[in-house]
Amino acid sequence: MLTIVGILRAADQKSLVLLDELVASTDPVEGVALAGALLRRLRDRAGLTVATTHFGALKAFASKEAGFVNASFDFDLDTLRPSYHLAQGVPGRSLGIQIAAQLGLPAELVAEAKGLLDQTQIQADELLSELEHQRRKLAQELLDARQERERVRAMSEEYRERLTRMEAEEREFKKTVKARIREELAKARNEVRKALAGLTQAKTPKAVEQVRKQVAVVEQQIEERLPVEGTSEGAMPDLGSLKEGDRVLVLPFRQAAMLLSAPNPNLGEKAPVRVQMGALKLSVEAGALRELPKDLKPKKMPVQTWRKSREKEPEPAILPPAETNSLDLRGQRAHEVESQVDHFLDESCRKRLPNVFVIHGHGTGALRQVVREYLATSPYVRSSRPGEPEEGGDGVTMVVLNDMG
Template identity: 30%
Template sequence: FHTLVITGPNTGGKTVALKTVGLFTLMMQSGLLIPAEEKSELSIYNGVYADIGDEQSISQSLSTFSAHMKNIVRILDCCGEHSLVLLDELGAGTDPTEGAALAMAILECLHQMGASVFATTHYSELKVFASTTPGFINASCEFDTETLRPTYRLLIGVPGKSNAFEISKKLGLDPQITERAKEFLTSEDLRFEDMLRGIEDSRKRIDTDREEAETLRRDSARLREEIAKEKEAFLKQKNELLAKAREDARAVLSRARIASDKLLSELRRTASELEKGKNPASALREAETAAREFRNFCDETDDALGSAFRDNLTDSSPPENLREGETVRILSLNGKGTVLKAPSKDGTVYVQAGIMKLYVPLGDLRRETEPAAQRASGNREKSGAAQMKALSIKTELDVRGMTVDEAIPVIERQIHDAILAKQNQFSIIHGKGTGALRAGIQGYLKTCKAVASYRLGSFGEGDTGVTIVTLK
């Protein structure tokens, strides 16, 4: 738009709005900063023309209307395209009908010249003219009828009300007079005022909704920022915990190397002394003592490191959307398994863990995000200590190639670890062969108080080459 028609009551801020526009324009074109938002924009004009205030003069025989008209004639002679024209109370001081008609003609002429015009008025005819003429737009200065004070907010696109009746009532005028005054208004005037009142009410509701939406937007932005900070702090803490876990693991492994070196040194010393003819029983007791100390150390290390591993690396929430074939960790068994069927309606999942196939509650599973460790199947250590695990419990124990005396300590260790991990079942792979190893193992299991039962594997489980052990 090029022409802005500002309406509203007296003392509503219309004249202040005109002066502000003119002052800011001249400040900007003089190279001065203006008190406005950072991204505010102003146009550059070849000239700024204003008719503001009452310049009536008795000495010069000028009435209010004549003084205004003399200024307007001078403005029409001087202004043109890229001019800013500020007109206060255009058409005032004469007959309202003629004044309104003259004001419309002047505004139309200025618009055809290409000037930018800001005009204030009380005439309802100008409100209708601005709303129906291309290039024109209504505006109003907001006025609080409760406090009788202007808010100094310029509302673009909303025609203003004079609020003469409301202001008169607030100032103490007899209500009968204001009611009688309304009777002199035409039905068209009343409908127009009702329309303006409806527009004003709608605008206030929109402003309220906009303020609430802006408050929600700010709150949402603040919450997003807080969540981002908390997430960053969580990730930082997680990384610190993982770093600490790695340092603890390195320290544990270092102590394990020292302990294993000590055990090997003791065994070498014992072997040397046996070669020199020392009492075999005494040498054996020293070796057993060293082995027992190392075993106790490994137990403590396994418990501490396994607990730290589970606490730091296990996801705390049950997995969602599990699919067949996915790898999961079974918390109660402290081992891995493969999903055979998607979760059922009762919240259980059919999983294969080693040779076992079982239904596990969804809450007892965690999605395995790290690749399975590569294990060589060909190397079988004959030492009991070499069979121990640092972080997890196997569901299968392979003792093939061992003697009964070598296999029993390994099985004892497996039973001990399974009890700590609350794993109630595992399998021992001893092979078929002559059956001597199987018989020796089952003879031991028969006397072990921690074993509830044992049986040979069925078809698909390894037959007679496997013994399935169930713990109490």
């Protein structure tokens, strides 16, 4: 008690006071009353006070008094050892009789001891036991919930990564397919250009007809490589009715394709199937296939027609360079200009211009070479030459156009 008196005198807001089994050596009734008064004083003076007790009345005091919180350590009755897990808000139970029974005290003595307990104490212990059971159950459920949340988070992250990889692979696949299609279209257009250029050199109707048939074949090849367009995408076909040779729409590319193998209906939309789009063969999932709707038709490649140039037709009067008959390609890359030149020549022929000027500049000569090689095979061109000094010299190519009427 002298120690406690000294603590009361010295305690201030910076003090941590630790009391083990407070007033345990005195009468329990008076001890509880005295302990309550001491704890109130320390609550008001000390920074923090931690006190242990086995007195049930003191536990009840702490649960009702402001500024106090009950706490207890879990105790394993099987091993007779504390778990050292602190449970705040739950007062500890008195386990003296249970521990005595576990240590081998005769059962009749254990029963007699329980009979001597105050009924209120028994009810309090039973209530504490039930509260402890519920607390442990909730703690386990909370642990399970946290583990499940972590598992779901990990799965979500895994699926997100897989989806990202699949989207990247799909983009790369589409990029590769589109590059292949562009390459094939470029070859097909070049074949058309050469075939049409042959019309100007055809000497007999039979030769003309042969060239026109060649153009028709290449046109069909181009159409098969082009995406289809329309107002609807069609319904997914009946997988069980699909067979090799059927024509379908491959939705990701919006292109018509021919089936090279029938899908397995048992695998549903995930069934792999081989298709051919033009000269390109690839595998897709059955879920990407659609019926070819009636309102979806292949895009048409415009093919220009013209009259055969007469060998002895007089040269037209040459117009001087002007904004309306000139195409300036300076600053552009060589591989990007063919489509611009082709469009410019087509528009100029429609306007019935006798000649035009393509400005490519001097530079390294790469752009000039590409332009002049292209003009040499173009069906729009009757002849071409480097520009005169007053027209821009070798940085310009003057083009005499065919009469495309």
